[in-house]
Amino acid sequence: MIDISKNYTDEVFNKLVYEELLKSEKDGKLVEVLKNLAQAEERHAEFWKKLAISRGISLPKIGYKQRIGAKLYKLFRTLFGISLTVKLLESTEQTVIRRYKEYLSMNSLSEEEKAELEQVLKDEVIHERLLTEEEFGFSNVRDTIYGVSDGLVEVLAAVSGFASVFVNPILVAAGGLIVGASGTLSMSVGAYLSTKSEEEISRSEGKKVEEQLELDRTSVFQVVKKALVEKGLSESTAEVAAQEIVKDDTKIKEFVCPPIKVSAKRSAMTTAFSYILGFIPPVLPYLAGLGGLTGLILSYTLSAIALLTVGFLVGVSSDVKPWKKSLEMFALGIGAALATHALGIVASIYLHINV
Template identity: 40%
Template sequence: MQRLDSLILKNYKEEMFDYEVYRKLARIEKDDKLRRTLTKLSEMERSHSEFWKEIADKRGLRTKGLSFVDKLKIGFYSIIRRLLGTNLTIMLLEAGEEDDVEKYKKLAEMKEFEEEKSRLESIMLDEAVHEKVLGNVEAKNVGDFVYGISDGLVEVLAAVSGLSGAISSPIFVAVGGLIIGASGTLSMSIGAYLSTKSEKDVKEQERKKLELEKIVDQRQIELKLINFFTELGINRNIAKKVSPSLVDVAEDILYPKVKDNPIKSALITGASYITGAIIPVIPYIVGLSGLAGVISSYVID
């Protein structure tokens, strides 16, 4: 019984925390569309917290507001948003959370919540939409940077390690490493551009096709939404009930718009790759050669 009470209060607090975070992020967001999205998410989380408060009140449990530490965390996310942008902030926020869809699925299966089963399944659907919407706010540029710098480090480190065994002059090893780094930068940049452009074109085609389907046969769109939510583990009857109301935004759920700029992606990948490529070359630029140069390259990597 005590464990169940703690679970109710914990869920109430988590939903309240998410509500306040998204509300705060919405207030400082300059992009109109993203601000509306964050506002909708905050309202969704508020309704979830009200659900848990109702259950707590029924059981005579006293709900508390957010603690000082929670408010500090919200302030931290606000600072991160101003410094690093919304994409990274949401990525950090979601990384610290458990899978809410799975959580509510398990709660709906608990006999203690048999009376609230329908409402819990409805919240589970909200969370599925929530996760899909947040999937539109991707931190792909971060991924481009990480993969670029990682590839640059590994490939050029391997190259200079081999060159140092065959060439005694450290400056020639450094030049060789930089040439390999430059060619790798060009290759990675082109790859990132084509990959992002291709993904964007495919998604746009799918979205246009879906928009035409909405005009011709809305029932088909409803079926796609039902199947999508069912695959996420949501009760089919619940999915059937809410899918008609989501037809207007079906393309955002089924085929999220790719916001990444192919040129920007290419530049970030190229810049990060050459940055990674320069690091293992530094020991040879300062005059180290042979085994000392190899060891130094591995150490600074």
């Protein structure tokens, strides 16, 4: 069943969100993108309003809840940046695309209404493509989040284990810093090699596309068309869009094999910085000279806050429910630390280590 009122409210809410984000955005390119998105959402709301009127359905007024919700998006953008905010918006666009695709197969819409809905769906697909990680620099943010996560969990577990063996807080801090330094080096080297490989693969795919364009342009057209259909466009709409794309060799290359916009060096530096940022909370109390139960409790408290925050951001970046991911990361991180602490106690007892 099609919930016209909900669809109308959702589209108006999205329009309000984009308008709120516009108020604080300085980047000219992003301002243009957000402005286009807001205008499109307004058109979509009008479509659902027209459907409601034709069926005698009264639509709810947009009240303070929606306006507060839009302002919360603006607050989220202030705290965590445009990239993560856009990722949240992208996940809602994906939900809308799935829902509207289901509507097209229903008998409750006339052929004319389905044609209009297909245009709305086409807009939503374009929105999702506009809200890409490349457009808003999301790849850097994602690398940072996962780097912080790795550093936090690994060093928390190590420090917890050291705290059960070493009485001197400076030794615990030194052990944590050594583990953190080694993790920073290994993770940054891994990020460098991974990005380097992606760059090489992208160049290789680009050359293949160039060869295909020279030998058989039709096969490239079919690849583009298939990708558009998978995004939710009908065969006929995808065919028209694909014909436009294949007219321009540059557009084809960008569509089939998008260029890697983050350099290998930049990726390595981002990973190193984020890993260091991650291992600071569990080590900080011991660096301050706090040992024993006080140092341990404070280390766990700071790490728990960091785990919940990072888990939430990981959820946002990976299209998983943020609070669910937040609690999962908290449980796994603290669980790993407690297990390592228990191993340290066992080692201290049986190996008679107490420094």
